[in-house]
Amino acid sequence: MARPTYINPRPFVYLAFGLVVWWLAPGFVRALFKDAFYEFQAPLVLTQSQLQDIQTYWAVYAGTPKHDMITFNRDLLRVNANLTSQNNQLQRLLRENNRRVERLLAVPSRPEYKSIIARVARRDINTWWQRLILRRGREDGVRIGSPVVVGTGVVGRVAKVHATTCEVQLVSDPDFRIAASVDGDERTAIYQGAPNVPFVLPQGVVTHLPSDYTYTPGEGAQVSVFTSGAGGVFPGGLLIGIVVGELSATSDGMFFEGRVRLHTQLTSLEEVAILIPLKPGPTLLE
Amino acid sequence: MMDDTNSNDTVPWRLYLAGGFVFILFLILVLRLATLQLLDEEGYKQSANTQSRRLVIIPAPRGNIYDRAGHLLVGNRPAHNVVADVAALQNEMNEELTRLRREERAARRAAVPGENGKLSRARDDELREIAPVNVLQQYLDKVNRVIGRQETLDAKAVIQHLTKLSRTRAIPITIVRDLTEAELARFMEQVPVDYPLRIASESIRTYPYGTTAAHVLGYVRSDRGDLAAMPELSAAAPEVLEFFALSEEARKQHMLKGFAGQEAVAGVEASFDKDILQGIPGHQLWTVRPNGYALEQLTGAPPRQGKNLYLSLDVNLQRTAEQALAQRFPGYFASVIALDVKTGEILVCANAPSFDPTRIQQTAYYKEFLKSGSLFNRATRIALPPGSSFKPITAIAALRAGVINPDTIKDCGAYFEIGRRKYIEHDRNAFGRVNLVRMLQVSSNVYCYQVALDTGIEKLAAEARRFGLDQPTTLEISQAPASRLIIPTPEYKRKRTGEGWALGDTANFSIGQGSMQTTLMHLTSMFASIARNETRTAISIIHDPARSSGRDHHGEPIGLPPDQYQAIIDGLVACASPPNGTGRSVAGYGNYSGIQRLGGLSVASKTGTAQVSNNTANLAWVLAFAPVENPQIAIGVLIEGKPGDTNFGGGTNAGPIANSVLLEWRKRYFSTEIKAPEVPAAVPFTGYQPGFSER
Numbered sequence: 006m007a008r009p010t011y012i013n014p015r016p017f018v019y020l021a022f023g024l025v026v027w028w029l030a031p032g033f034v035r036a037l038f039k040d041a042f043y044e045f046q047a048p049l050v051l052t053q054s055q056l057q058d059i060q061t062y063w064a065v066y067a068g069t070p071k072h073d074m075i076t077f078n079r080d081l082l083r084v085n086a087n088l089t090s091q092n093n094q095l096q097r098l099l100r101e102n103n104r105r106v107e108r109l110l111a112v113p114s115r116p117e118y119k120s121i122i123a124r125v126a127r128r129d130i131n132t133w134w135q136r137l138i139l140r141r142g143r144e145d146g147v148r149i150g151s152p153v154v155v156g157t158g159v160v161g162r163v164a165k166v167h168a169t170t171c172e173v174q175l176v177s178d179p180d181f182r183i184a185a186s187v188d189g190d191e192r193t194a195i196y197q198g199a200p201n202v203p204f205v206l207p208q209g210v211v212t213h214l215p216s217d218y219t220y221t222p223g224e225g226a227q228v229s230v231f232t233s234g235a236g237g238v239f240p241g242g243l244l245i246g247i248v249v250g251e252l253s254a255t256s257d258g259m260f261f262e263g264r265v266r267l268h269t270q271l272t273s274l275e276e277v278a279i280l281i282p283l284k285p286g287p288t289l290l291e
Numbered sequence: 292m293m294d295d296t297n298s299n300d301t302v303p304w305r306l307y308l309a310g311g312f313v314f315i316l317f318l319i320l321v322l323r324l325a326t327l328q329l330l331d332e333e334g335y336k337q338s339a340n341t342q343s344r345r346l347v348i349i350p351a352p353r354g355n356i357y358d359r360a361g362h363l364l365v366g367n368r369p370a371h372n373v374v375a376d377v378a379a380l381q382n383e384m385n386e387e388l389t390r391l392r393r394e395e396r397a398a399r400r401a402a403v404p405g406e407n408g409k410l411s412r413a414r415d416d417e418l419r420e421i422a423p424v425n426v427l428q429q430y431l432d433k434v435n436r437v438i439g440r441q442e443t444l445d446a447k448a449v450i451q452h453l454t455k456l457s458r459t460r461a462i463p464i465t466i467v468r469d470l471t472e473a474e475l476a477r478f479m480e481q482v483p484v485d486y487p488l489r490i491a492s493e494s495i496r497t498y499p500y501g502t503t504a505a506h507v508l509g510y511v512r513s514d515r516g517d518l519a520a521m522p523e524l525s526a527a528a529p530e531v532l533e534f535f536a537l538s539e540e541a542r543k544q545h546m547l548k549g550f551a552g553q554e555a556v557a558g559v560e561a562s563f564d565k566d567i568l569q570g571i572p573g574h575q576l577w578t579v580r581p582n583g584y585a586l587e588q589l590t591g592a593p594p595r596q597g598k599n600l601y602l603s604l605d606v607n608l609q610r611t612a613e614q615a616l617a618q619r620f621p622g623y624f625a626s627v628i629a630l631d632v633k634t635g636e637i638l639v640c641a642n643a644p645s646f647d648p649t650r651i652q653q654t655a656y657y658k659e660f661l662k663s664g665s666l667f668n669r670a671t672r673i674a675l676p677p678g679s680s681f682k683p684i685t686a687i688a689a690l691r692a693g694v695i696n697p698d699t700i701k702d703c704g705a706y707f708e709i710g711r712r713k714y715i716e717h718d719r720n721a722f723g724r725v726n727l728v729r730m731l732q733v734s735s736n737v738y739c740y741q742v743a744l745d746t747g748i749e750k751l752a753a754e755a756r757r758f759g760l761d762q763p764t765t766l767e768i769s770q771a772p773a774s775r776l777i778i779p780t781p782e783y784k785r786k787r788t789g790e791g792w793a794l795g796d797t798a799n800f801s802i803g804q805g806s807m808q809t810t811l812m813h814l815t816s817m818f819a820s821i822a823r824n825e826t827r828t829a830i831s832i833i834h835d836p837a838r839s840s841g842r843d844h845h846g847e848p849i850g851l852p853p854d855q856y857q858a859i860i861d862g863l864v865a866c867a868s869p870p871n872g873t874g875r876s877v878a879g880y881g882n883y884s885g886i887q888r889l890g891g892l893s894v895a896s897k898t899g900t901a902q903v904s905n906n907t908a909n910l911a912w913v914l915a916f917a918p919v920e921n922p923q924i925a926i927g928v929l930i931e932g933k934p935g936d937t938n939f940g941g942g943t944n945a946g947p948i949a950n951s952v953l954l955e956w957r958k959r960y961f962s963t964e965i966k967a968p969e970v971p972a973a974v975p976f977t978g979y980q981p982g983f984s985e986r
Binding site: 195255260 | 351352363366367369437472473475476477479480481483484485492494570573593594595596
């Protein structure tokens, strides 16, 4: 008769003990541990992301004949040269026009930014929709609070900066709040992320829209929500999303508010731009 | 052994005594417990609940007020305030207090070696007050950096707010008031969501048309969080309603307002406050810690804005009237009323000088207006002698009494003698032979004296009462009380002066002088009634589109034969016609600056000039309606002369104001395609015939 085998309880005891110690530890100790652990873990995240890039590169490379690559390359170089020249010309024109209009309207100077392109290393699984990890960090000059954009849309802002990576609080995070403006009205409204519903695209809310807002979009058109630029952190005119349904008055009649469907680029992010303010202003976000 | 037995025998009775005593005590305890648990349970439960709870009332934004065309006259704007969540700052405040104590002790020990550094009780209490001020100031400094202000904390207010046992401990404290749009944007974008500071928006009245119609709209002032001004919440949860059943004292301890509300003081704001403009306040029921700081919100409901109100005013006409008054009579008391003849709705109710409703909370500004008397809606509240504008009533009374007919001619000299006293004509030149139409055209006093004596005071007074000149109207906002509206009679004079009625009193009354007094609103209403051939006009400041086809004014027909009524109208038209009509300036005739012809709009009018202040000042009245064929608008203007202004006259001074309002009305409402005249078909309108025919 075989003797019954008992599971060794010691690891469980250690685990329980460890959990109790962790639970009892003061907040700052836990934060210190988390940060230290993160810095150790970061190279792994980076390596994993880079390996993924190499894998994609070789998969494409192996599946394409060599002479095609040469032809593509030549064509792309031509297009690139052409576009760069056009871009420079347009940018110069735009800058001149902007300056002229701002002088005429006596607009106070807006913050200027230097942009850094950053690849998305991964989405933070702890807060699935709300955080991204980017392959840029303190060493690249990233600061807490810096806006993160893709194309002409808002992605979020830098919430934590590590040596070579940074974490981005996404625009859908309920703790993300910025000054916005809505189609047809120049005045300040407020955009804030909304609590997440599983299996539903991320949403936010626009609030504090003045109660005499009267804009009605044309047939089939939608009301867009943009950054207003008045908040001092984000530049103006970046798309946040589209108002879902109708804007409705709050029960006290003081404001209009509505739900905002965030722009679709947010669901498939590979590369984003971090905007580093050239003259950083005061902020309580740090 | 015996001893032992004996001793055993003696113990029990003491034991029983002690046991019985304990039992009784225990019984008392049980009974008391039963009373508390079973009988008084409800009361104690409620008391325990309210002890640890605070009911915070959130005043609701008031309803908007629009004019008849939907122009916003009074709206709301949000005032964004930065508030600090004091409950979340408790730890920081305690740490600051510990730091302050430590530093102070160290400083004392350093100053006096050997001293233990112990703080006196008084000093410790001071530090308890300083600590929260320091913490809040640090937060305020941060906000200042973000929004670019230089605010400093009102330390007194903070200490008051956070005083132990103060109910305000349960609510956040305001540290920055009324952020601009740009400041709000910066705050929202740069201050984290989970920070102990947040934005609380309250609603403040705005007046897109500034001082326009201020006397009608009225004003609100801050109720400073006063509980007395707190309406009951009828539809709230039972645990919320419990608070309203508390004693006055307990209410003060456990209920408070989230921020000061707005208390309606005058005008439309006050008259339509309850159930309409006020809205339904929101509430938050909080549990509080034993030290009074908020712990957790149990239940709540957001406030609901008051209902919107559509006034009968036409803001364009109103502004025209106010601008005309301000330009022509700066610094004078002057009023204009315009009514929709068919519906009795007020189109214009203007008073000069007007006040700025946003500044009226400033004590000095308020007192200045209160003292001068210009805070009142004088058009509806100040009763004064109507002068000759009363003469149509004298004419109607005489016609109804059969004393005259339209063709009756009176010989009118420069004065009329009653007893030994001369009652003079207003014009140095006598008018000669005068009939009814000419009397109204030139406003002959002597004609009125004569017919009044024939008619008698009783019938004259009865006619004035029939037109409601001594009764409050149906107007929904404040107006002169009945006691100020006087139609003098022999009984009235006897009561007031102890003297008997003289024939001279009847003569004075016939021209709207003596002790007769009424308001501009009453006289305009009288003119609108005459225009409709009725005795009353139901006045309203509320626009009701259902009334557009007319309404029942609860009066009666004037009751004159058509030719007699037509003669009155003809006289009033003649009054507004050149060359001699005293009210010709209303129609744009005469040598008066700034007046214009009304281009096809026919007008009837009556002027009045009354003496007040022992004949040292004149009141200039003018009444008018138009178009004569189909009356739609009735206007009354009153300019109150200052002492010395004895040259003031209705046609000269009030007429041009009526002309300005009629020009604007014509531009907006008058169509040349007018329906058939409403005068009876048997007597078609013949227009004014200059002069008169002898018969």
